Amino acid sequence: MRLYRNLVFATVDALGEIFNEGAYADKVIEKTLKRDKRWGARDRSFIAETTYDIVRWKRLYSEIAEVKAPYSRENLFRLFAVWATLRGIEIPTDWKQIEPVPTRRIKGKFDELSKIRKYRESVPDWLDEMGVQELGEETWEKEIHALNEQAPVILRVNTLKTTKEKLQQELQKEEIETEFLEGYPDALQLKERKNVFRTEAFKNGFFEVQDASSQLVARFLGVEPGMRVVDTCAGAGGKSLHLAALMENKGQLIATDIYANKLKELKRRARRAGAHNIEPRVIDSSKVVKKLYGSADRVLIDAPCSGLGVLSRNPDAKWKLQPEFIETIKQTQEEILKQYSKMVKGGGKMVYATCSVLPSENEAQVKKFLASEEGKDFSLAKDQKILSSETGFDGFYMALLEKKK
Numbered sequence: 022m023r024l025y026r027n028l029v030f031a032t033v034d035a036l037g038e039i040f041n042e043g044a045y046a047d048k049v050i051e052k053t054l055k056r057d058k059r060w061g062a063r064d065r066s067f068i069a070e071t072t073y074d075i076v077r078w079k080r081l082y083s084e085i086a087e088v089k090a091p092y093s094r095e096n097l098f099r100l101f102a103v104w105a106t107l108r109g110i111e112i113p114t115d116w117k118q119i120e121p122v123p124t125r126r127i128k129g130k131f132d133e134l135s136k137i138r139k140y141r142e143s144v145p146d147w148l149d150e151m152g153v154q155e156l157g158e159e160t161w162e163k164e165i166h167a168l169n170e171q172a173p174v175i176l177r178v179n180t181l182k183t184t185k186e187k188l189q190q191e192l193q194k195e196e197i198e199t200e201f202l203e204g205y206p207d208a209l210q211l212k213e214r215k216n217v218f219r220t221e222a223f224k225n226g227f228f229e230v231q232d233a234s235s236q237l238v239a240r241f242l243g244v245e246p247g248m249r250v251v252d253t254c255a256g257a258g259g260k261s262l263h264l265a266a267l268m269e270n271k272g273q274l275i276a277t278d279i280y281a282n283k284l285k286e287l288k289r290r291a292r293r294a295g296a297h298n299i300e301p302r303v304i305d306s307s308k309v310v311k312k313l314y315g316s317a318d319r320v321l322i323d324a325p326c327s328g329l330g331v332l333s334r335n336p337d338a339k340w341k342l343q344p345e346f347i348e349t350i351k352q353t354q355e356e357i358l359k360q361y362s363k364m365v366k367g368g369g370k371m372v373y374a375t376c377s378v379l380p381s382e383n384e385a386q387v388k389k390f391l392a393s394e395e396g397k398d399f400s401l402a403k404d405q406k407i408l409s410s411e412t413g414f415d416g417f418y419m420a421l422l423e424k425k426k
């Protein structure tokens with residue numbers, strides 16, 4: 022692989038913003054890619070993938086390069102040199118920003134540090150300890166390894182507008198090859214990474230990008246056309262759009278969230294998808310929730326969580342997450358379950374889901390809810406724990422709870 026100076030410099034600039042200014046990797050990359058209109062698809066993917074890679078391996082590479090935060094520009098170039106060396110990529114010797122690369126020392130340190138999990142898998146001490154405590158040594162080891170793999174690109178066909186077969190053909194015309202995924206009725210997996218957002222098929226609302234595990238959640242709720250459904254933590258609407266498609270645009274789908282800007286994005290996506298039965302409502306007071314008590318056939322709680330199941334797509338969460346945040350979010354989950362479950366009518370059903378692999382955010386929350394006053398009329402119909410190490414997709418959890426008639 023030949024390295025291009027301007028692409029490497031852009032990558033190093035992006036890393037500086039992410040590591041030193043606490044900026045979000047996806048936002049920084051989005052901004053960086055706009056810097057030069059002449060960059061083609063390969064250039065853009067070099068910047069995005071290299072930045073994500075170095076973010077993912079930040080601890081390991083910092084240890085190898087013997088550098089620490091805040092990272093000077095020189096040190097960021099050192100991290101880049103580690104990335105390149107471990108991939109067998111040569112750095113041109115006339116690049117004066119990068120000092121001569123000690124190839125043998127880098128490889129030697131890599132071998133030595135790879136014996137210790139927290140370095141090998143590049144995670145903070147607290148996270149490694151929490152992972153072992155929650156999942157046990159063996160499962161955590163496999164899970165964090167899988168979560169460090171680059172996530173595949175999965176599409177969810179929008180059945181309000183097309184079919185999986187037709188979408189596959191449409192994408193083929195735009196030189197995007199896909200395959201079906203057994204066990205995921207609405208999914209198409211890209212055979213090769215490409216920017217799908219520029220396709221006509223996307224502009225026409227024929228698909229959304231949505232991980233395969235996440236695509237199982239809406240189906241778990243067992244919605245039917247004509248029902249009254251509440252998606253309580255709808256965000257920008259990934260699952261609302263899927264629910265609307267499963268409801269064939271018939272019935273009422275109320276999508277709530279505490280953030281108006283997320284619901285605004287949901288509206289935009291719903292328009293593109295041709296989803297007409299979604300009614301966004303901002304939760305700006307407890308009245309909004311109370312008004313819905315006892316009224317829904319189905320309620321989805323896609324709860325805010327640690328996001329530890331989606332580290333493959335969001336590696337900088339390893340550095341931004343704090344154990345205190347996880348404790349606080351667990352309290353929110355408990356509270357949300359108690360309050361929003363009141364929206365379910367007698368005989369109705371509810372799904373509690375997270376994109377976390379920690380039992381304390383998943384099974385333990387459901388157990389606690391069922392033992393509480395608010396949960397006394399509910400029973401657990403089924404639950405599913407999805408590990409990235411077992412499926413190759415995001416880590417998720419979902420529980421289907423039924424309310425007495």
Ligand SMILES: C[S@@+](CC[C@H](N)C(=O)[O-])C[C@H]1O[C@@H](n2cnc3c(N)ncnc32)[C@H](O)[C@@H]1O
Pocket residue numbers: 253254255256257258259260261277278279280283304323324325326353357
């Ligand atoms: C896991 S995300 C939802 C993702 C979304 N359902 C999707 O499929 O794209 C959790 C969402 O819960 C929202 N949230 C956080 N606290 C909340 C609360 N108390 N009530 C409702 N929503 C909340 C967050 O703003 C966030 O959008």
